[in-house]
Amino acid sequence: PDSGTVTAPIGRVPGSVIQRRVDPEQGEPACTHYSRLLYNQKKDLSLISLSLETGRTHQIRVHMASIGHPLPGDFLYCPDYRLINRQPLHSWRLEFCHPVTGKPIEFTAPLPQDMAALLPEGEEETAAWLKAAQTRPEGAGEERAPEPGCGAPLTSSAAPLDSDS
8 A cells, every 4th residue: 555554563573582573462562653655566565655654673574564565675574685685774864852951953864875775677667756755654653652761763765566476
């Protein structure tokens, strides 16, 4: 879908200290909003923008895999290295309140070359992505009450998803 929200509790996979899974019985609450920015038909990948209300371990990776769209190159949840040799996660913008001054801080970073190579070819589509990257994803920046003990929501990451897996 063009956008959506995954609200699925996340917990450890029994017997593993690293791997996580959606666990409705023992998992901790987790909420991820996503919206598709671009679709690369040739590679069957979507570039998505994410906004996290919670910050659970492996939250993006587990939530996207749980809805049938794992991140290619993710050694735990989709070890397919044909397109990229690492988890294709990138925070192009990160904002939060400074812990001492309380003033908002924002950082931005360009998309790494290995992830940019996954974007559709052609100036028109890349220009559309760049324009989308300058705006907030749907749901981001809205006032949401942080979960007790979790602080402010995390915002604005981008990741290509393997829609084939």
